Amino acid sequence: MPAPARSRPLKKDFFSQTFKGQKPVLFSENARPSSIPPHIRHLAWSSTGAALATTSGSKIRIWNPDRPNVKSSQELVGHVGSVEKIVWNPVREGEVATTGSDGTVKLWDVRVGPGAHNKAVPVKEIALGDGGLFLAWSPTGQHLVAGRRDDVIVPIDVRMGAMANTEDLIMQEGRKLGSAQTNQMAFSNSGNESWTGQACPNGDFVAVGGGDSLVTLWDTTDWVCKHTLSNMTGGVHCLSFSFDGTYICGAHGMDKDGDKGIHVACAQTGETVHTFETSHIVNVLAWHPLRYWLAYAGDLGGVRVIGLGGNL
Template sequence: MAPPRRNLLAKERFSFAFGSLRTQSYHDPAAKGPGTHTIRSIAWNPTGQLIATGSQDRTLRIWNPERSQARYSTELRGHNAGIEKVLFNPARDSELASCSGDGTVRIWDVRSKTCVSRLDVGPDAFTLSWSADGKVLVAGRKDDTLIPISVESPSSPTITGTINPPKPAIYKTLDPHPQSIQTNATTFSNHIPSADDPNPTRHLFATTGEGTVKIISYPSFETLYTLHAHTSACLSIALAPTGRYLAIGGSDALISLWDTTDWICRRTVSSSNGGAVRGVSFSFDGRFIVGACDEQGCGGNGIEIFHAETGESVHTVATGGSSNTGISAVAWHPSRYWLAYAITADYSTPGGLRIVGAAGGGGL
């Protein structure tokens, strides 16, 4: 049963309530010492009952957030190079996608612990985006090429009143789309088919090395609009669950917040730690935002949380990190005020996954 959604926290009460939560550490047995097990990506499944971590040492692990011991986790094996991105299907809570420098995207069924599809997308795949309805997956390579992947779910016919077991989905790579400029992180809009709009226009947002964000129409890959967001490279991106704001993290240490109704930048926020923002995440209600910086020193003074509507800094999570540690990834729980983050290790601070709020199954 998924953890229930709690009451919304007012900005004025956030620090008091969130600051009272305990932080749980998760030790991966693959971590042999500093620098050997840097987590590059973390992702919650849609119900928030599982969290996945992908590491540069090829370790892909599924954790139960309420049981920190490794024996309650599952390691999925198959990639033969570092894992750059993990992402659960928004429409299927047991389906996980991962991409790696080995040139493959793999789809996993975390219930059966098996790889159900292996897709060759070319060398140095490093980013993934899944459409809100789970029917499209887009992989990005370091040569600035986007590769769409279609997801087809065959129907299960009814025979003599009995419904056959569902057939596995079919994954197929489509024609690649080379980009003319450096292309970094991507994310889809929240559009989901409905009875009134069975074929909604999907928008893909892509950050670039020129400080812009391209709003791309899918499946045509036509650039509809370009946001001139930062004075240097845009590295990370996240759409609020409410759809109200698009957050863009840049190498200039800023997170800019764009109103999706008129594409005006309403405000920018910046952590006192500085450093390039390589990850960004909204809380389930879209009201709080946090960024990740994996540079040395970014993790030592904690993780700063901002109120999206005002840009105010409302709380700093104490990580216990030293002056040499960084935060390589952050991800809010999909329905609770639980914050997962990955800290890089040095000789005085153990790295790995940590979750604020999950200790003891309590939290907000």
């Protein structure tokens, strides 16, 4: 499947008008969605946006954005327990890393092709020593950082790639960050630094969200907090910048105090430019790496993608 073209910049004054009336496309495993939203823990676009990965329980599914039917998807099978995070290699299209409650990091190569019943198994596995909570891949694709539930951060050398011998995948000594649990990390564009927050694609800002329902945007030139977004309620579970770094939105996860809807703010000014209405609290979301397409989970049926198939 070819990678989608890169979108033209969308000015904030036209954002709401552009998305008004946009109906999201549903990606569902079931022909008849139940009355309870599926518990999707994480979702992630591949580096080119040609594939979308979702996790639910111990299952991982790779979707083709051009064919939202489940029959056109691929299932990755191998984890025991819930899969907490899935990340795509930024330079090797098709390589995926996952971690979860079974205390492993698994590497997959979806280019190998599915086996029987359109299912695939991991090509490599690394034991973490405790339940895995999050992953981040360096911009070069040569290193992974894994976060455990005991708040220990573990660097993993994967320079030889997913198809390397197991002994070539080196897990270095972990480091405990502090008393508060860290739920997300991101590398800088250079790969020389990593943060406990979400890094902007153009490198202008680092965004941090917490249990106080606030999102702060920090300028990477002087490390001053430029904006504080305070229009959400409930703890902030995840954040996502648009591909050009212009817009940011967040999700509450399973926080019962969180509000419905997805609030989109302009990173440069801090003002809210649009709210996507949802029927339930959003669990997780992610902007497409090249287009103004927004994938999210929390509503009935499965994952929805706003803007998919259009010229946005």
